[in-house]
Amino acid sequence: KAGVTQTPRYLIKTRGQQVTLSCSPISGHRSVSWYQQTPGQGLQFLFEYFSETQRNKGNFPGRFSGRQFSNSRSEMNVSTLELGDSALYLCASSLLEGQETQYFGPGTRLLVL
Amino acid sequence: AQSVTQLGSHVSVSEGALVLLRCNYSSSVPPYLFWYVQYPNQGLQLLLKYTSAATLVKGINGFEAEFKKSETSFHLTKPSAHMRDAAEYFCAVSGRRAQKLVFGQGTRLTINP
Numbered sequence: 001k002a003g004v005t006q007t008p009r010y011l012i013k014t015r016g017q018q019v020t021l022s023c024s025p026i027s028g029h030r031s032v033s034w035y036q037q038t039p040g041q042g043l044q045f046l047f048e049y050f051s052e053t054q055r056n057k058g059n060f061p062g063r064f065s066g067r068q069f070s071n072s073r074s075e076m077n078v079s080t081l082e083l084g085d086s087a088l089y090l091c092a093s094s095l096l097e098g099q100e101t102q103y104f105g106p107g108t109r110l111l112v113l
Numbered sequence: 114a115q116s117v118t119q120l121g122s123h124v125s126v127s128e129g130a131l132v133l134l135r136c137n138y139s140s141s142v143p144p145y146l147f148w149y150v151q152y153p154n155q156g157l158q159l160l161l162k163y164t165s166a167a168t169l170v171k172g173i174n175g176f177e178a179e180f181k182k183s184e185t186s187f188h189l190t191k192p193s194a195h196m197r198d199a200a201e202y203f204c205a206v207s208g209r210r211a212q213k214l215v216f217g218q219g220t221r222l223t224i225n226p
Contacts (some may be wrong), residue, residue, distance in 0.1 A: 004156075033213070033214075035214075042216060042217075042218045042219060043203065043205075043214075043216035043219075044216075045213045045214065045215070048213065056213050058213070090156055090157065092157075092214075101147075101159065101162060102159075102214060103159065104149070104156040104157040104158070104159075105156050106155055106156040107155075107156050
């Protein structure tokens with residue numbers, strides 16, 4: 001069974017631009033979560049989606065948003081990029097909402113110049 | 114609220130020596146506990162998890178961890194280190210019904226030949 005896939009793997013943007021990252025969960029998994037990883041702040045939870053609904057949200061500004069489609073694929077969007085948004089963005093999927101085990105993708109590395 | 118503290122941001126051991134990575138957690142509800150490993154330029158791979166069954170949990174690659182409620186600890190051990198174990202290790206906690214993972218700051222493990 002294929003793992004979690006994320007596209008693109010690497011991205012370079014400039015301040016003020018917006019970016020959309022994509023995540024395809026493991027086949028059959030219906031819950032998708034997003035995390036941001038930076039050297040300074042470590043791994044931080046962004047949001048979780050299940051059945052196309054946001055179930056949980058971390059402490060990030062409104063510039064960070066996401067959505068989930070009927071096939072469980074998810075996208076996250078960051079508008080008005082700031083230098084501090086440079087990070088590795090990780091997507092994780094699990095079978096159901098509240099399932100304890102999350103499986104992570106390889107991440108999208110975003111560099112904001 | 115939940116939190117995780119990993120003692121030691123860097124741990125260095127000799128090949129063949131015991132590996133001990135420390136993790137203490139704080140949780141207001143019975144926790145699920147996890148150890149993930151991250152190799153350079155990759156996502157997170159699940160090593161093992163505690164979900165209230167046996168307190169001694171065996172994972173992949175020869176790692177194991179013991180849940181000690183009285184000490185609020187979930188330390189990761191491996192009897193004999195191998196060069197391929199060099200990576201960053203993250204301890205994480207979640208509530209029984211919450212999908213959100215709260216991560217520690219990570220411990221970078223170096224293996225000396």
